[in-house]
Amino acid sequence: MDKQNNRELSRMFQYAGKYHGLTILGCVLSGISTILSMLPFVCIWLVIRDFIHVLGQGDVTFAVSSSRYACLAVLFSALSILLYFFALNCSHLAAFRTATNMRKEAVHHIVTLPLGYFDRNASGRLRKIIDDNAGLTEGFLAHQLPDLTGAVVMPVTVLVLIFLFDWRLGICCLIPMAVSVFFLKQMMGGDNAQFMSKYMTALEGMNKEAVEYIRGIPVVKVFQQTIYSFKNFHAAIEEYQKFAFGYALKCRIPLTGFTVTLNGTFVLLIPAAMLILSAVSGQAAYTDVTLDFLFYSLFTPVCATMMNRIMFASEQLMAAKSAVSRVEAILQEEPLPESDSLQIPKDASVVFRDVSFSYPGAAEKALDRVSFEVPAGKTVALVGASGSGKSTAASLIPRFYDVQEGSVSVGGVDVRNIAKHDLMERVAFVFQNTRLFKDTLLENIRAARPSASREEVLRAAKMAQCGEIIDRLPDGLDTVVGSGGTYLSGGENQRVALARAILKDAPIIVLDEATAFADAENEHQIQLAFEELTKGKSVLMIAHRLSTVQDADLILVFKDGRIIERGTHGELLAGNGVYAAMWKDYQTSISWKVGKGDTNHD
Template sequence: MSGKTVSADSGSTFKTLVNLWPYMWPSERADLKMRVVWASVFLIASKLTLIAVPYFFKWATDALADDAHSPWLLPAFLATPVMLVVAYNLMRIIQLGFNQLRDALFARVGQYAVRQLAYRTFVHMHELSLRFHLERRTGGLSRIIERGTKGIETIVRFTVLNSIPTVLEFALTAVIFAVAYGWKYVAVVAITVWLYIWFTIKASDWRIDIRRDMNDSDTDANTKAIDSLLNFETVKYFGNEAMEARRFDRAMARYESAATRIWTSLGWLNFGQGVIFGIGMMIIMAMSAIEVKAGTQTVGDFVFINAMLMQLAVPLNFIGFIYREIRQGLTDIEQMFDLLDVKAEVIDSAHAAPLRIKAGKVEFRDVQFSYEPDRPILKGISFEVPAGKTVAIVGPSGAGKSTISRLLFRFYDVQSGSILIDGQDVREVTQESLRSSIGMVPQDTVLFNDTIAYNIRYGRIAASEEEVRRAAELAQITTFIEGLPEGYEAMVGERGLKLSGGEKQRVAIARTILKAPPILILDEATSALDTHTEQEIQSALDLVSRDRTTIVIAHRLSTVISADEIIVLKEGNIEERGTHAALLAQGGLYASMWDRQREATEAEERLRIARETDEMGVIVRQRTPEII
């Protein structure tokens, strides 16, 4: 397919057709190209038949009026009034049949174009950087893509199925009027058509701004609705249903105002078109009536001219409709094309090769990185994770711990320094091979709104049912799953909200086990869990990380005691490093963090004991110091 996109600002139907042509004439689909050919044949046949229809009307009228002029093209037995009326209606039916055949043949071509462009947009969204997706608004983005695909269908259908036939009909009508009735009739028709199109374009351009306002309001309303529903629990926690309803209603009020103006302006547009065409038709019919009275035309000619003008009114109306729809379609897809124009921040280099895992050694060499130029996150850190060993990274919030995992996955590229796996710079290997070699158990596990089996199998789509069950068993979640009425087919709900935090973490561990990566990242995988659940999850994590190169990003220091090395980050620099015992002996930042967490844990334990031993049944409600 062509890599070109349509400029939403050009408003050029021709340019739109040129840019969409590879989708309407797909080189790889011979069957679709034949559909285009046959649709074009039926299109031409339909227009030729349509031009013949008024002639039968004229001949039937002259026959009824006993006019001497008989249709010399027809044999005598068909020149009777009844047979001419029959022929007139048969031609109308045949013309309708050609139109429907044309539409039916082209339907698959148009839908194929929609599918290909929608697919391209979807793929492009997944190619964009994490930065883009962190800043996007899901509701607005989905509505932009929805309107864009509909706009593409509109443009494809109207440029091919209506623009070309309309031009052909204009040409045939002009030729007939010039040959049969003279240049005066052609001049009046030409002026009428020019005024009609000029007025339509001017009015439609005016309506485009209103359409943009309506689209913006629609996007805003949809964004607020989706955002509110995704945060359903938060809305309930704070009792802000009324506030959310007011925000949504304000956006819908703007949409209501814009939509009302759209329909009002459409009324004025239709009225203006009717006035212009009505005046032009009045002049031509008056000219024909004068000639009928003078004997230079027959009543059949008068009827023929009227029929031709009425037929001309249909494509004229389509010209206005086509222009409006194409302009509105371009307005609808301009934001979609803007998305397609967004460049991916992280791309494979031209000579990128698949990552070759030998042992799984990970190295950070003088890595510097910042999300914003004036806010550095990592300030030249260097460390090594030997193959099969576990290195923990700890430190205060904002020290840059999670940034390390994002850089290793290559969600961002470093500004300076390098990250290597078995001596290969991650920027010089394909992203697909890199990410297939790394497993992740995040702090906040988000699941697909599908079955438990689907979410576990997401680690390796081709895994068998037995492999899925084995992964669940290793993650210590089998008992929970088998206790559900639907078992592995139980739905987990939106973002997995039907499951508890521990259950979601076990599902995340199970799919990582199924993926079986040589390198593993545990990004604060137990920090959001209670102590009891944390201990259970930790045993599963120890099993997963066995004999794998593992990076543990931790908040609770109790989970990293057994790490081969602990790196302490502070403000983007490595403050301390060593084993748990060595760092405690230093009495530095790590030791102070350990002491605070130990005190908090002891206070929590004392509170638990006090609650259990309170003889008077008084519930002790003291605030437990936050575990750092």
Template sequence: MVLAILIIMAWGRNWNDMIDAYLTAQTEVNSTIVEYLESIKVIKAFNQTANSFKTYRQNMANWRDSMIRWSKERAIPFAVYQGLVLSTPAFIIPAGLLLYCGGYLTIETFLMFLIVGPVFGNLFMRIYEFLRYGVEEKKCLERIYKVFDAKDICDRGKKRLNGFDITFKNVCFSYEKGANVLNNINFHVPEGTKCAIVGPSGSGKTTIGRLICRFWDVNKGEILIGGHNIKDLPLKDLLSNISMVSQDPHIFNDTILENIRIGNPKASMEEIIAVSKAAKCHEFIEKLPDGYLTSVGEAGAKLSGGEKQRIGIARALLKDAPIIILDEATVFLDPENEASIQDAISNLTKNKTVIMIAHRLHTIRNVEQILVLKEGKIVERGKYDELLNKNGLFRKMWDTYSSALSWSIKRGEVDV
């Protein structure tokens, strides 16, 4: 038994690396399956079903290879261990006969050892399972602890908001250890005014909105609301005063009623209907089989992009926070409904401090200031007419946007 245990423990020194490779390969397979299922519409639309399985096949092959390596590595040591722990009769019989012939052992005791010995050896087979699963569970726990040990956003602030103006002072930010997404951003949005942020894709517009909500902390500089650094404010207090409407609002797998009520869990049915009418979603909700009690499916699968955005606006209207962040809140709306939704947004943002992240430049004509971002820096700032007259990046963006509005499809000489 001692020899068998020494052999299995000596071989167990290599288990950490083998099990880590096995779990990594298994994780890659699982990730590929999830990605495929989430992307099934795009895959089918572009007829890429066969190609999409290349990554899956490769990851499955890696997992298979890791299992084969594991099996080959453990085959001989496990066979030796198994042979030793199950070979107790080969030791008991000669030793027992020798002791019995010498008068040191009774026949009853000898027979007892012949019966108990093999059972005793079988029990030691469990040691291998305990060692193997112990190492595997340890590796799994290490991965879980990496999540638990991730640095939390410090939430020890005790100051209270007494104003809702927003100030960025020399703000720099990067995701993890990458290059800076924002570089020395400085601007001030007075309370009750609107500030639009425009710029090419990847210039850092959405990041500014997320930093105001403190989804991440800045690497350098500070963000002030009401004169207080947002790090000095209780996170719950900060977020209770901010409503955010994103270009792709998250819809929970629940009823429409509960998705809107997230904005204010204590809201009455009358209040929910009122904000739904203001957000122009009451009409389509009433046409659904169960009205406001209709389940929308996972991620709002049963709703169109425009319907999800209108529910997101209704949610923000219900919250009625003094700071509003609009991340292209009308991007999925058709022209027929956009005008009415703009009215709803006007009601939402009335007398509020507003950050508007915009691509549709005609929606920001009446804001008090516009910031133009490029490669994480503010390259222009001013009012709408001022920026148009500068002939800078904003003017180029406006000219491109205006020309796109006049595009048409022609068949021969006839406009379609």
């Protein structure tokens, strides 16, 4: 555990880069500031001592030295504040750089990861890990680390001052601090030592569900499923509450003991002073014991402050170490390996040979010995029930994941032997969940090929049947879409995605439920766009609406990760198998909808 803690702290400082020295300087200045902050208490005690001597002996020379001690108290306080100010300036500069480097390194790393990683890790969770944990680390380095340094330096100074005047009264101050350390270890040790990691996990889960819930509000409202849709978000809140509430209950007795012990020093100090007074004789001895008692009375709150700073700094240290370990977990995710012997595909054909694949952590195979071919310039459709393996097969072509068995080839070359950039240039995607940036429609389409001219974007948009969308928008192609701009319907979003694919002009097209959210009018427009998009291209099409696949050169029927039927539309209907039954059900549903729409009410 200590090695793990040291590694996390070392990694935290490495993120500071050349600003690492400022962190050290800030800690040194904070330590000196802490020592200086305690000297005014000694000066105040000296002033009180001289004042008592003036009253008792009438010697005004003591008043002169009192003024000097008072000035020293002000000077030490001012120097302490000034040094602490410079310490925080140094620590803040280093903290800002550390947080920036953490965010940059994490973001630069995740863009190298395969797209399958983002299927397993929602955007809300990744944002929470990268942004919030970098912020936690920044707060620790900027504020808590200088305070923690001061809290470490302070006990040494305290021990010196405690035994400087009367060791017996010093022990009375030391005993409560020792007991408070016992309660502090109860709060920070044992099962509670792992609390921060679990607490952060619960926070990430709640953040993820919040983002997903907010994104799904339009669908929730359409289907009036508010209570059910809130279920996952509510469960995440309950999980967070369980950890937070459980930790509070575990800490209530130790925290109470910690607070009472620190503030109960006088329970020992007063009786000890009375016993010492009873054992001495003479006015001078009484005066000395009284002065010592006054010093420890002034100094006791400093001890309580010191222990509170240690407690809060220790808690923040736990949070910062947990934050670093979570960012490090992202950085330890390995990108897909790239071959040393890269090859260039000779055409746009796609071949699956005995492909088997399981998702990370899954017990069952998503694909089991799947083999098929998409010849260059041909269209192959994948149909089947949800979870049958269609989308999984499509995701293996651009290496969202790598196969565990068999191979996926493009142009006669295993995709693992094609440069990642080259492979992505050869494949265009249209997914059922289309993402538009908060930007102009022009830039949303041009994302497929940033070097494209405005005329090329407009031509691709018109080929994707987006002409009437552009005419309707207030600023045409320059209209901002998405949050803060104009919202498009699901079918319109997919036509924009088709425009991207047309502009990219890749030889291989993957259409994954591209008409999923389209109404009848939008589906017709999308079908027209398909014709433009797929001319002369190799197309892998996934669809539930069988009307979109009946003209495919080959139809593959998936079930439980296997291909159970293959052939053209006519061949599969003649075979009277699973596809024929699916087509019959589809036709029945269409006739039912048409019949319902044609019902007359006399």
